[in-house]
Amino acid sequence: MKKIYTLLYILLLTSALYAQSDFNSWFVDKTLRMDYSVLCDAKSQEGAFSSFHESDSWGGEKFVVDKCDYYGDYYMQLSDALTDKILYTYSYSNLTGEWQSTEMATETKKVFRESVIMPMPKKKSVIKIYKQDSCDVYQLLLNKVFDPYEAKINYVNTKQYKTILQSNETEGTISFVILPEWYSENETEKFEKDAAKVAKWLSETEPYSNYKDKFNIYAVLPDGPTQLTRALPQTKMNFKFNTLNIERYIASFNIPQIYNNAQSVPFRHVIVLINTYDYGGSGFYNTYTCLCIDNEDCQSLFLHEFGHAFAGLGDEYEGNVTYKVKKSNCEPRYPNLTNLTNFSTKWEKDVDAGAPIPTPITRTDIEIGAYEGGGYSSKGIYRPSKNCRMRTKDASYYCKICHKIIEETLQKQTATKK
Numbered sequence: 001m002k003k004i005y006t007l008l009y010i011l012l013l014t015s016a017l018y019a020q021s022d023f024n025s026w027f028v029d030k031t032l033r034m035d036y037s038v039l040c041d042a043k044s045q046e047g048a049f050s051s052f053h054e055s056d057s058w059g060g061e062k063f064v065v066d067k068c069d070y071y072g073d074y075y076m077q078l079s080d081a082l083t084d085k086i087l088y089t090y091s092y093s094n095l096t097g098e099w100q101s102t103e104m105a106t107e108t109k110k111v112f113r114e115s116v117i118m119p120m121p122k123k124k125s126v127i128k129i130y131k132q133d134s135c136d137v138y139q140l141l142l143n144k145v146f147d148p149y150e151a152k153i154n155y156v157n158t159k160q161y162k163t164i165l166q167s168n169e170t171e172g173t174i175s176f177v178i179l180p181e182w183y184s185e186n187e188t189e190k191f192e193k194d195a196a197k198v199a200k201w202l203s204e205t206e207p208y209s210n211y212k213d214k215f216n217i218y219a220v221l222p223d224g225p226t227q228l229t230r231a232l233p234q235t236k237m238n239f240k241f242n243t244l245n246i247e248r249y250i251a252s253f254n255i256p257q258i259y260n261n262a263q264s265v266p267f268r269h270v271i272v273l274i275n276t277y278d279y280g281g282s283g284f285y286n287t288y289t290c291l292c293i294d295n296e297d298c299q300s301l302f303l304h305e306f307g308h309a310f311a312g313l314g315d316e317y318e319g320n321v322t323y324k325v326k327k328s329n330c331e332p333r334y335p336n337l338t339n340l341t342n343f344s345t346k347w348e349k350d351v352d353a354g355a356p357i358p359t360p361i362t363r364t365d366i367e368i369g370a371y372e373g374g375g376y377s378s379k380g381i382y383r384p385s386k387n388c389r390m391r392t393k394d395a396s397y398y399c400k401i402c403h404k405i406i407e408e409t410l411q412k413q414t415a416t417k418k
């Protein structure tokens, strides 16, 4: 038996070393950020490169990532210029996609400032941004060559930070950065307490808690101004309420400004705390989570918004918003919503035995089915379970399907070998 364990140990060690050497042969341990802008309206969009930014250490996957899910409106792809080998890719969302589905976008054009992050490539590479056009068709929005020896790269000025949680592991870790918004320099102590509170939720809530030994959590400290009042908050990263004319929707259109602050530490996921008692937040897949931290519902709000930002989950509630989940013959891109046109690509195999599809809400013997109502619509869009953190703030759990999707994301991002 001991021999088997020894063999297993050697195999695991070899896999870890293989993944690390795979990473080391393509990347240096730094973060590269590419900023770009998008000019768009409801029907068209044009992308333009802005700038490159570098910082020490990379807080994401330490291996080549050559496949991504398509849960977001966009995906980025970094590939080797000589061989076309895909080195790093991820899917993501931001306000641009939502804004394009509003009435406003039918009347006017708007410029959005965006960023993508990646480990620093050692060799000449190509960075491509793709935008979902219709169904599973993505259009190339931007194509930029990056040569580490010739590109103009700005070094990010780092800010003071505090380490809240540091993993003992050297492989398969994932890094989160918590940023302050509407805090004055005098409120550093409050921010540290708020950030510790969020780190605790992340470390104690399933399924994240099963991976807490692999988490690094950092908090970048407020750096003024000191004359800030709650009545007149001064923004550092352009977060504002009433985004897309929805009162509780607080978000920022300026991603580069957020990432400029985040790059003080290695990071893969960004959490922004808004220093207010008001209720609101937002979460964009693989871009950022934001939440008002002094509201009594802030814990359930965080776990809901983080479900969007970390795992690409969609809203399972019905109701009026100014943006829409596209109604078409193709499945919504969110893994926890279906219109039943291609249910086998969603959670069909996890449905309870004997559950009718669609599943009547009156069936008390069924847990996982396809219940009508979700994605802001009461008709034509279906969710996996009667209730979930992604449906109401009163649910103290993720439904089984959302739980599973979050767990899969955690496994992927903390793997030591792809």
Ligand SMILES: [Zn+2]
Binding pocket: 316, 336, 384, 385, 387, 388, 389, 390, 398, 399, 400, 401, 402, 403
């Ligand atoms: Zn759910």
